[in-house]
Structure formats: C-alpha cells, structure tokens
Amino acid sequence: MNNSPKEYDSTKILLKVSNVISSPLNLKKICELVLRESQRALGADHASLFLTDDNHKHLILEQARGFTKDEIGNIKLLGSWEVINLQLVKRQKPLIVNNVNSNFLFKGKRLPFSREKLPVSSFIAAPLVKEREVIGVLIVSNKKGSRHIFKKEDMRLIMALSNHVAIALLNAKLYQDLRELFISTIKSLVRAVDAKDPYTGGHSERVMKYSIAIGKAMRLDDVRLENLGLSSLLHDVGKIGIEEELLSKPLKLSSREEKQMMLHPSIGVKIVETIKDAQKIILGIKEHHERFDGKGYPCRLKGNAISLEGRIIAVADTFDALTTDRPYRNGHSKNKAFLEIRRASHKQFDPSVIRAFIISYAKQPDIWNV
Amino acid sequence: MNNSPKEYDSTKILLKVSNVISSPLNLKKICELVLRESQRALGADHASLFLTDDNHKHLILEQARGFTKDEIGNIKLLGSWEVINLQLVKRQKPLIVNNVNSNFLFKGKRLPFSREKLPVSSFIAAPLVKEREVIGVLIVSNKKGSRHIFKKEDMRLIMALSNHVAIALLNAKLYQDLRELFISTIKSLVRAVDAKDPYTGGHSERVMKYSIAIGKAMRLDDVRLENLGLSSLLHDVGKIGIEEELLSKPLKLSSREEKQMMLHPSIGVKIVETIKDAQKIILGIKEHHERFDGKGYPCRLKGNAISLEGRIIAVADTFDALTTDRPYRNGHSKNKAFLEIRRASHKQFDPSVIRAFIISYAKQPDIWNV
Numbered sequence: 001m002n003n004s005p006k007e008y009d010s011t012k013i014l015l016k017v018s019n020v021i022s023s024p025l026n027l028k029k030i031c032e033l034v035l036r037e038s039q040r041a042l043g044a045d046h047a048s049l050f051l052t053d054d055n056h057k058h059l060i061l062e063q064a065r066g067f068t069k070d071e072i073g074n075i076k077l078l079g080s081w082e083v084i085n086l087q088l089v090k091r092q093k094p095l096i097v098n099n100v101n102s103n104f105l106f107k108g109k110r111l112p113f114s115r116e117k118l119p120v121s122s123f124i125a126a127p128l129v130k131e132r133e134v135i136g137v138l139i140v141s142n143k144k145g146s147r148h149i150f151k152k153e154d155m156r157l158i159m160a161l162s163n164h165v166a167i168a169l170l171n172a173k174l175y176q177d178l179r180e181l182f183i184s185t186i187k188s189l190v191r192a193v194d195a196k197d198p199y200t201g202g203h204s205e206r207v208m209k210y211s212i213a214i215g216k217a218m219r220l221d222d223v224r225l226e227n228l229g230l231s232s233l234l235h236d237v238g239k240i241g242i243e244e245e246l247l248s249k250p251l252k253l254s255s256r257e258e259k260q261m262m263l264h265p266s267i268g269v270k271i272v273e274t275i276k277d278a279q280k281i282i283l284g285i286k287e288h289h290e291r292f293d294g295k296g297y298p299c300r301l302k303g304n305a306i307s308l309e310g311r312i313i314a315v316a317d318t319f320d321a322l323t324t325d326r327p328y329r330n331g332h333s334k335n336k337a338f339l340e341i342r343r344a345s346h347k348q349f350d351p352s353v354i355r356a357f358i359i360s361y362a363k364q365p366d367i368w369n370v
Numbered sequence: 371m372n373n374s375p376k377e378y379d380s381t382k383i384l385l386k387v388s389n390v391i392s393s394p395l396n397l398k399k400i401c402e403l404v405l406r407e408s409q410r411a412l413g414a415d416h417a418s419l420f421l422t423d424d425n426h427k428h429l430i431l432e433q434a435r436g437f438t439k440d441e442i443g444n445i446k447l448l449g450s451w452e453v454i455n456l457q458l459v460k461r462q463k464p465l466i467v468n469n470v471n472s473n474f475l476f477k478g479k480r481l482p483f484s485r486e487k488l489p490v491s492s493f494i495a496a497p498l499v500k501e502r503e504v505i506g507v508l509i510v511s512n513k514k515g516s517r518h519i520f521k522k523e524d525m526r527l528i529m530a531l532s533n534h535v536a537i538a539l540l541n542a543k544l545y546q547d548l549r550e551l552f553i554s555t556i557k558s559l560v561r562a563v564d565a566k567d568p569y570t571g572g573h574s575e576r577v578m579k580y581s582i583a584i585g586k587a588m589r590l591d592d593v594r595l596e597n598l599g600l601s602s603l604l605h606d607v608g609k610i611g612i613e614e615e616l617l618s619k620p621l622k623l624s625s626r627e628e629k630q631m632m633l634h635p636s637i638g639v640k641i642v643e644t645i646k647d648a649q650k651i652i653l654g655i656k657e658h659h660e661r662f663d664g665k666g667y668p669c670r671l672k673g674n675a676i677s678l679e680g681r682i683i684a685v686a687d688t689f690d691a692l693t694t695d696r697p698y699r700n701g702h703s704k705n706k707a708f709l710e711i712r713r714a715s716h717k718q719f720d721p722s723v724i725r726a727f728i729i730s731y732a733k734q735p736d737i738w739n740v
Contacts, residue, residue, distance in 0.1 A: 171541050174545065175544065175545055175548065177647075178545065178548055178549060178552065179548060180646050181552070181645065181646050181647060182548065182551070182552040182555070184644065184645045184646040185552070185556060185600075185642070185645050186555060186556075186559070187644065188641050188642050188643075188644050188645050189556070189559045189607065189641065191641070191644070192607070192610045192611070192641045193610070195611070196610070230555075237559065237562070240562045240563070240566070240610075241562070241565070243614075244613075244614065271558055271559070271561070271562045272555070272558050273558075274554065274557065274558050274561070275551065275554045275555050275558050276550050276551055276554040277547075277551060
C-alpha cells in the first residue's frame with residue numbers, strides 16, 4: 001500500500017474507527033472519533049455531524065468540532081440550507097464545494113448565516129444512509145494547506161466514515177428501541193400492580209425517578225443506574241401477593257395485618273428471582289424497608305450491610321410515601337417531607353445517601369416537583 | 371493507493387464487511403461474509419470461525435466454508451488443539467504456520483485429526499478479542515497458488531476482519547442479553563399474575579410457547595414472531611384487574627360473574643396500551659376470545675376481521691385450557707384436546723391457523739408435550 005507522507009492511510013483510519021464502534025451504547029464516543037479523524041485526515045478546520053429528525057426532513061446538529069462557541073450557533077443553521085438538503089438528503093449524493101462564493105450551486109442563493117460570523121469557504125459532505133434512508137450528514141469544512149482543495153480521495157474516506165456512523169446509529173437505535181420497549185412494558189405492568197392499591201397510583205414510577213436522581217448525585221455508573229432503575233421500579237412488585245382488602249384498608253392496620261404487609265419485599269424477591277441476572281436488581285427490592293440503624297425489616301440489616309440500592313430506594317420510597325395521601329392521613333408538603341427525611345439521617349437512612357438526596361433536591365427541583 | 375492486480379484492496383474488503391454489519395441481529399450473515407471474503411482475499415481453500423464457550427476455555431466451531439461434509443466433522447477438532455489454544459486464546463497472538471509438518475510448534479505434538487482426513491498443510495489464524503478477552507478465533511487454511519505461503523499482509527487483513535467479527539459479536543450479545551432480560555422479566559411478572567389464579571400456574575408461558583409454534587408453522591417473520599410472543603405472554607394480563615375470589619372460584623361462574631370475567635381482555639388492553647409500540651401486541655390481547663364465526667367477545671368480530679395474532683392465541687389458549695385442570699373439571703388428554711380443537715375449525719377457530727396447529731402438533735410433539 002502506498003504510504004507516502006502526504007496521503008493518509010485510509011485502512012488505518014477505518015480500523016481505528018471500527019475498533020471504537022465496540023458498543024451500541026457508545027454513540028457519543030463514535031461521533032467524537034469520526035469527527036476528529038475526518039477533520040485530521042482531510043486536513044480541515046472543522047467537522048460536523050447532523051442527524052435528521054424523526055420526519056427525516058430537518059437536519060439537526062448532533063456534534064461539531066473546530067468551531068468557536070459563537071460559530072456553533074451559526075453552524076446549526078447549515079442544516080436548514082436548501083442546497084445541502086436537496087443534494088444530500090433528497091438525492092442521497094455527496095457534495096464537494098471548493099469555493100462557496102463562486103460555486104454555481106449557490107449563485108443567487110441566500111446562505112443561512114452571515115459570512116463574517118462563520119467563515120466556511122469550502123466543504124465536503126456525505127449523507128449517512130441507513131436502509132436507503134438518509135439519517136444524517138457528515139460535513140468537513142475549510143481545507144487547510146497550500147492548495148485548499150477537497151479531492152476525490154477525500155470523498156472516498158468521508159463516505160467510508162459516514163458508513164460507519166450510519167451503522168453505529170442503526171445499532172444504537174435498535175438497542176435503544178428494545179430498551180424503551182422493555183422499560184415501558186415493565187412500567188405498564190407495575191402500574192397495574194400499583195392500581196390494586198388505590199392510594200399509590202404512580203408510586204413505583206416516582207420512586208424510580210427519585211432513586212435515579214439520588215444515584216446520579218452519587219455518581220453511579222450507567223450500568224448500575226440502569227439496574228437501580230429497574231430495581232426501584234419493581235420494589236413493590238411483591239404487593240401483587242398481598243390481599244387487595246389489606247392494600248385498600250382505610251384504617252391503620254392491625255399488628256397481624258401489618259405482619260402480612262411486611263411480607264411484600266420477600267414476595268417481590270420470589271417473583272423476580274427467576275429473572276436472568278436477577279442478582280443485580282433483587283437486593284433493592286429485598287432491602288428497601290431495612291433501616292440504617294438496623295431496626296428495619298425483613299432482616300434487620302444495619303449500615304453498609306444493606307445494599308446501596310436498598311439504602312437509596314428507602315429514601316426515595318419514604319419521600320413519595322410522605323408526599324402522597326395515605327388511607328389514614330393526607331400527604332405532607334414537599335419541604336416538610338424533605339426536612340423529616342433529613343432529620344432521619346443516621347437513624348432510618350444512610351447519611352451518604354441523604355447527602356446525595358439533599359444535593360439533588362437543591363439542584364433539580366423539577367425532579368422532586370418542588 | 372497501490373492497486374496492483376496481485377494485491378487485494380483491503381479498504382474495499384473492510385468496507386464491504388462493515389456495510390453488512392448493519393444490524394446486531396445479523397450475526398450469521400456477518401460470519402458468512404467474513405469467511406467468504408477472507409478465504410477469497412487470501413486465496414485459500416478454507417476459512418473457519420470458532421467461538422469460545424461461556425467459560426472461555428473451549429473453541430466451538432461456529433461456521434466454516436470450503437470443507438467437504440466429512441471434513442467438517444474433523445475441523446471441529448481443530449478447536450481443541452493445544453497449540454491454537456495457547457497461542458491464540460491464552461497469549462491473544464495471531465499465528466502463521468506455512469508448513470504444519472515441519473513447523474517447530476508441532477514437533478512431537480499429536481494433531482487432533484488424522485492428516486488424510488483433513489488435509490490442512492498451512493494456515494493463518496487470528497484471535498477475536500472483545501474487551502481484552504478472546505471470544506473466538508478466525509482461521510484461514512491452505513493457501514493456493516504458486517508459492518503457498520501466508521504473508522504479513524494476509525495477517526493484517528485477517529486481523530482487521532477479526533476485529534469486525536468481534537465487534538459484531540459484542541453488539542449481538544448486548545442486544546441478546548437485553549432481550550433475554552426483557553423476556554425473563556415479563557415472564558416473572560406474568561407468573562405472578564398467573565399465581566393469583568391457582569388453576570392456571572404457568573398458563574401464560576405455555577400459551578406463548580404454543581403460539582410461537584403455530585406462528586412458525588405459518589412462516590411468520592422474526593419481527594412478527596417476537597410481537598406474537600410478547601402478545602401471547604401478556605394475553606391474560608388483564609386478570610390482574612379481576613377479583614381474586616372470582617379467579618379461584620371452584621364452581622361454575624354465575625352469569626354476572628362471567629360478565630365480569632369477560633372484561634379481562636379489555637382490562638389487558640388498558641394495561642398495555644401505555645407501552646411504546648403497543649399496537650403490535652395489543653390486538654392479540656384484545657381479540658384472543660373472539661371466535662372465527664363471530665360469536666366471541668368482546669367485539670363479536672368475525673373471520674379475518676380478527677387479527678392473526680388473536681386467531682393464533684385463541685387456539686393456543688384453548689389447547690392449554692383443555693389440557694390443564696380447571697375448578698370445575700379435570701384436564702383432557704392432549705390427543706382429546708387436539709381432536710376437539712380440530713373439530714372447532716371454521717366455528718371457533720380459523721381453518722388456516724388450525725392447519726398450522728396440526729402441522730406443528732405432528733412435527734414437534736415435544737413442544738405440545740404429547
């Protein structure tokens with residue numbers, strides 16, 4: 001293969017790119033790499049990646065590099081450029097323009113940005129095609145160096161790169177779709193379980209939202225957050241095994257009834273333990289009624305002997321219980337609930353979880369509906 | 371780039387391969403393509419792909435090309451070859467052997483096959499590495515042509531190809547894992563709903579198994595089969611909204627009670643209609659008690675006005691109801707149930723679904739536990 005210094009080795013670049021496409025979850029990383037490699041390989045000032053919206057009509061900026069902060073605002077407008085849309089999205093053809101000012105395509109056309117603000121003088125662009133539909137556009141602009149001209153070899157590389165991005169996008173989308181179907185199916189079923197208890201409509205979904213907010217404030221990684229989400233969504237699933245009469249009783253429960261109610265974490269464990277990889281979600285379900293001081297149930301676990309998931313869901317669960325109406329009392333205000341939970345640090349709750357709860361409560365009031 | 375006729379253009383081959391890796395579901399296709407391209411590009415007689423088992427110890431043949439039927443049996447043994455395992459799996463290094471008979475690696479080593487049966491004289495092999503772990507091995511064997519020698523360029527290409535296969539495998543595995551987690555989570559929840567009715571333990575899972583068997587006999591495509599599976603698994607989910615007392619009543623239901631019970635398909639629809647893409651699974655749930663002659667419920671739909679999913683689940687559901695004990699009678703034998711269902715063709719059931727049911731029942735007795 002010809003490796004003269006002025007030419008790039010497209011095989012090497014493709015390999016580098018395809019090596020990173022190692023996970024369908026890594027869409028952002030893939031975009032970063034593709035932009036960096038195409039900008040460098042083509043010796044250009046900028047590179048940008050646009051995706052079409054769901055109606056496949058408008059190009060929305062996904063990522064860009066090489067632009068100043070002010071220019072980014074203008075580069076967004078490139079996506080609404082008629083010429084780009086016609087050639088790349090409608091005709092699915094790549095485009096080389098080596099002089100925007102003199103190119104016949106732009107004669108008499110108004111550019112969507114002022115030339116002073118965004119000095120794009122030349123560019124090369126390729127459509128991202130997935131199953132015969134254009135899902136986006138890769139643009140590399142302003143060739144550096146003595147001749148300032150994008151060539152056919154540049155086109156070949158950018159087309160190859162755009163292929164990789166299209167594939168990665170497809171994979172990410174398939175995965176994302178399945179994930180959404182999964183979560184929304186579980187939500188539907190959990191909603192049906194919640195509906196058996198007329199006082200807890202939407203409870204499980206809110207506890208999921210609160211738990212993830214606390215988990216994020218504790219900087220848990222994505223995999224752990226996913227498992228925490230599933231665990232918190234299913235934390236009360238064991239209530240499916242509790243008599244309906246008990247769940248909807250408008251009076252305080254007798255001690256016998258309370259004992260029966262306290263079985264719900266264990267029943268929940270029995271229900272989910274047949275799930276593949278259940279271990280990752282089972283502890284949150286089992287231990288969401290344990291207390292940091294060891295006075296909880298079902299196992300009277302103490303401190304860090306309780307799983308982090310159990311300690312987080314305990315706080316989220318209590319916040320929702322306090323702020324919604326119950327058979328025997330009306331719900332507290334959010335702030336009263338917040339103060340009550342903060343007071344129970346070290347006793348009912350883990351202080352490190354409470355710290356994260358306080359941070360999230362202060363920084364993300366919309367999540368806590370404050 | 372140097373395109374002299376004797377050399378292959380590795381960029382082109384890589385692009386061809388990466389274009390096919392367009393879906394994480396296409397693992398088989400990817401393997402086929404990688405084997406074909408590597409065999410052709412390297413000018414060899416055979417190519418084979420091995421995957422490690424879950425303990426990452428043994429190499430299992432996944433696909434091979436260029437071998438006769440008899441040879442395939444022997445090529446499987448290559449995976450248990452000590453030298454392959456040490457160099458490729460343990461050391462994660464590629465391997466070129468241009469003369470098995472004289473190569474020092476094999477001096478005094480017993481080969482796992484007799485040389486007459488599998489004439490492998492030279493080969494080139496690369497590990498498939500995923501997150502620093504070897505998940506398989508790509509082997510191209512018996513270089514054709516005048517010099518019969520595998521070279522460094524061959525190694526470069528085979529390494530690049532094995533990278534692609536590893537990536538595709540990882541994507542497929544991530545997708546597969548999520549899918550399994552999804553199905554097993556739904557199964558757990560459905561089992562909990564089934565458990566409310568002491569007479570129908572495991573009912574939903576069996577109806578899923580039967581429905582998919584009928585769907586396969588009708589040659590539905592994979593996407594439709596997946597939706598049919600989910601729909602049949604959830605067909606009775608509406609029972610979560612029926613009083614427990616009614617579900618477990620050991621006597622025949624009164625007409626008022628029967629009316630209440632007949633609400634379960636509609637309740638099921640309400641539960642699942644919040645699922646993303648619910649349309650694909652909702653009809654099977656809604657219409658599994660409709661009858662082909664229009665005498666079913668809840669909408670008295672007739673013939674093909676009933677969704678195919680509804681018509682299939684009706685047969686699967688009835689087969690399971692007939693063959694399991696109910697409060698008011700013991701279960702029929704499988705064959706009695708089979709005859710009863712066949713007799714109800716055109717009346718309760720769609721004759722084309724019944725034809726598929728008969729085929730599956732005859733060809734796959736293990737599915738129907740006959």
